[in-house]
Amino acid sequence: xxxxxxxxxxxxxxxxxxxxxxxxxxxxxxxxxxxxxxxxxxxxxxxxxxxxxxxxxxxxxxxxxxxxxxxxxxxxxxxxxxxxxxxxxxxxxxxxxxxxxxxxxxxxxxxxxxxxxxxxxxxxxxxxxxxxxxxxxxxxxxxxxxxxxxxxxxxxxxxxxxxxxxxxxxxxxxxxxxxxxxxxxxxxxxxxxxxxxxxxxxxxxxxxxxxxxxxxxxxxxxxxxxxxxxxxxxxxxxxxxxxxxxxxxxxxxxxxxxxxxxxxxxxxxxxxxxxxxxxxxxxxxxxxxxxxxxxxxxxxxxxxxxxxxxxxxxxxxxxxxxxxxxxxxxxxxxxxxxxxxxxxxxxxxxxxxxxxxxxxxxxxxxxxxxxxxxxxxxxxxxxxxxxxxxxxxxxxxxxxxxxxxxxxxxxxxxxxxxxxxxxxxxxxxxxxxxxxxxxxxxxxxxxxxxxxxxxxxxxxxxxxxxxxxxxxxxxxxxxxxxxxxxxxxxxxxxxxxxxxxxxxxxxxxxxxxxxxxxxxxxxxxxxxxxxxxxxxxxxxxxxxxxxxxxxxxxxxxxxxxxxxxxxxxxxxxxxxxxxxxx
Ligand code: GLC
Numbered sequence: 001x002x003x004x005x006x007x008x009x010x011x012x013x014x015x016x017x018x019x020x021x022x023x024x025x026x027x028x029x030x031x032x033x034x035x036x037x038x039x040x041x042x043x044x045x046x047x048x049x050x051x052x053x054x055x056x057x058x059x060x061x062x063x064x065x066x067x068x069x070x071x072x073x074x075x076x077x078x079x080x081x082x083x084x085x086x087x088x089x090x091x092x093x094x095x096x097x098x099x100x101x102x103x104x105x106x107x108x109x110x111x112x113x114x115x116x117x118x119x120x121x122x123x124x125x126x127x128x129x130x131x132x133x134x135x136x137x138x139x140x141x142x143x144x145x146x147x148x149x150x151x152x153x154x155x156x157x158x159x160x161x162x163x164x165x166x167x168x169x170x171x172x173x174x175x176x177x178x179x180x181x182x183x184x185x186x187x188x189x190x191x192x193x194x195x196x197x198x199x200x201x202x203x204x205x206x207x208x209x210x211x212x213x214x215x216x217x218x219x220x221x222x223x224x225x226x227x228x229x230x231x232x233x234x235x236x237x238x239x240x241x242x243x244x245x246x247x248x249x250x251x252x253x254x255x256x257x258x259x260x261x262x263x264x265x266x267x268x269x270x271x272x273x274x275x276x277x278x279x280x281x282x283x284x285x286x287x288x289x290x291x292x293x294x295x296x297x298x299x300x301x302x303x304x305x306x307x308x309x310x311x312x313x314x315x316x317x318x319x320x321x322x323x324x325x326x327x328x329x330x331x332x333x334x335x336x337x338x339x340x341x342x343x344x345x346x347x348x349x350x351x352x353x354x355x356x357x358x359x360x361x362x363x364x365x366x367x368x369x370x371x372x373x374x375x376x377x378x379x380x381x382x383x384x385x386x387x388x389x390x391x392x393x394x395x396x397x398x399x400x401x402x403x404x405x406x407x408x409x410x411x412x413x414x415x416x417x418x419x420x421x422x423x424x425x426x427x428x429x430x431x432x433x434x435x436x437x438x439x440x441x442x443x444x445x446x447x448x449x450x451x452x453x454x455x456x457x458x459x460x461x462x463x464x465x466x467x468x469x470x471x472x473x474x475x476x477x478x479x480x481x482x483x484x485x486x487x488x489x490x491x492x493x494x495x496x497x498x499x500x501x502x503x504x505x506x507x508x509x510x511x512x513x514x515x516x517x518x519x520x521x522x523x524x525x526x527x528x529x530x531x532x533x534x535x536x537x538x539x540x541x542x543x544x545x546x547x548x549x550x551x552x553x554x555x556x557x558x559x560x561x562x563x564x565x566x567x568x569x570x571x572x573x574x575x576x577x578x579x580x581x582x
Contacts, residue, residue, distance in 0.1 A: 040284035055459035078494030093201035098139035128229035174253035230284035349387035357443035373574035376558035
């Protein structure tokens with residue numbers, strides 16, 4: 001070949017590469033030709049609790065401008081979508097989960113201009129935005145509720161659930177957040193009780209009223225028209241109520257999901273919502289909760305149902321208890337959910353969120369010796385499972401639980417009211433406080449740890465919730481400059497997931513199910529199979545593999561080496577590797 005034909009070949013090659021990459025860029029939807037591929041299946045979601053992420057104005061509360069300041073950081077994580085906890089106007093009885101105006105921005109968080117700038121900033125960086133929609137209930141300060149409680153014949157009366165006092169006491173309903181556990185609140189203004197499954201400041205909306213439904217669809221359209229890319233439906237599995245109010249058996253509250261979730265009408269409402277809103281936009285939808293059983297979950301998310309795209313099933317995330325947990329249970333639960341949804345439907349994969357304590361403290365080991373390895377292991381799990389992965393802010397650093405020892409340090413309404421309830425019921429308060437210390441939601445809400453300056457660089461004021469004192473060692477600035485940090489490992493994982501459709505769409509199979517400390521599974525798509533090995537233990541542990549597997553290329557490892565002995569691997573404490581086994 002002479003020089004000019006070599007040049008021609010090179011030019012043709014460049015044109016081919018460029019045109020292929022343009023083709024990919026022209027199709028922002030998905031990266032593969034897998035059947036039923038969807039962008040929301042390929043998404044890597046980063047959950048931001050806005051109150052705790054970054055404060056831009058020194059009032060001690062995170063805000064939208066603070067998130068804007070950190071957009072390049074968010075981009076650097078390799079995530080492709082952000083889910084924001086509620087940002088709407090709210091008196092904050094439950095940190096924004098009590099909305100007083102669904103089209104307004106919470107004052108502490110900023111303005112609608114800030115929101116628009118945030119959305120534009122995310123989109124410029126090819127990151128989607130998912131909003132939290134809290135419509136099982138509103139705030140008691142919402143105009144609808146103010147009207148509703150003002151008189152029995154107010155046009156908004158039926159926006160909520162009322163029980164007239166002349167009928168006697170309403171049948172007992174359990175409230176998750178009430179200090180007395182009672183979900184009916186007496187209101188002397190109209191001599192009636194209203195229903196609130198959560199705190200009394202969060203009256204439940206009456207979804208059987210078509211006007212309520214239309215109001216909500218309008219709200220969803222308002223945000224979708226702005227360009228929002230998805231919605232998380234908060235507590236929506238409880239939205240339909242059996243308004244004949246049957247008596248439930250004594251002790252039902254221990255298993256309240258069986259009584260509250262998926263009541264008649266719920267799927268009709270979701271189908272209607274889908275028809276009226278979701279089907280008209282390219283938005284994703286995800287339900288908090290997957291119902292009482294697999295059948296409920298399938299009805300929510302199966303493709304032909306035309307309701308929602310995916311659901312967070314809680315059986316997995318609920319496993320770790322103060323007393324500890326068994327790896328066997330984790331394997332069993334995650335495997336059975338995967339199996340159940342390997343043909344139809346889609347799930348979220350998560351080990352933490354704003355309602356849980358910190359992932360590494362619950363599932364891993366937050367001691368100095370193992371925090372980093374175990375946080376990397378847990379991130380490896382989330383990013384190598386089937387389902388859309390959700391990473392909770394700070395878990396990319398391996399942030400840990402905070403150590404509160406008196407109830408006055410807690411801010412969460414669930415902790416404070418739960419404490420009063422336990423006290424009035426004569427519970428062992430020592431044990432109660434230990435459990436709270438381990439599992440409280442405030443653990444997962446301490447401010448983001450940006451650097452080692454005062455208050456971890458979160459605020460120049462007084463943070464609304466104390467910063468974890470370990471911010472000196474665990475912070476973005478420090479982890480950025482350490483190639484072996486949890487943060488940089490997280491970035492490697494997101495890159496890997498985006499490069500390997502097998503991690504998104506590949507089938508999952510548990511390997512060595514009986515192994516007591518190693519969680520091993522394969523992911524297979526076409527002729528590609530990856531093997532994930534996770535040693536969930538602070539002891540070293542051996543695992544024998546199929547012939548030849550141990551010598552396969554390592555595509556990620558949270559240690560610098562891997563000890564191979566013939567066809568076995570000796571894994572170090574909390575070692576996590578992925579091998580490309582063919
Ligand atoms: C959901 C939210 C939680 C909130 C509750 C009431 O479970 O995730 O934070 O307290 O609903 O809205």
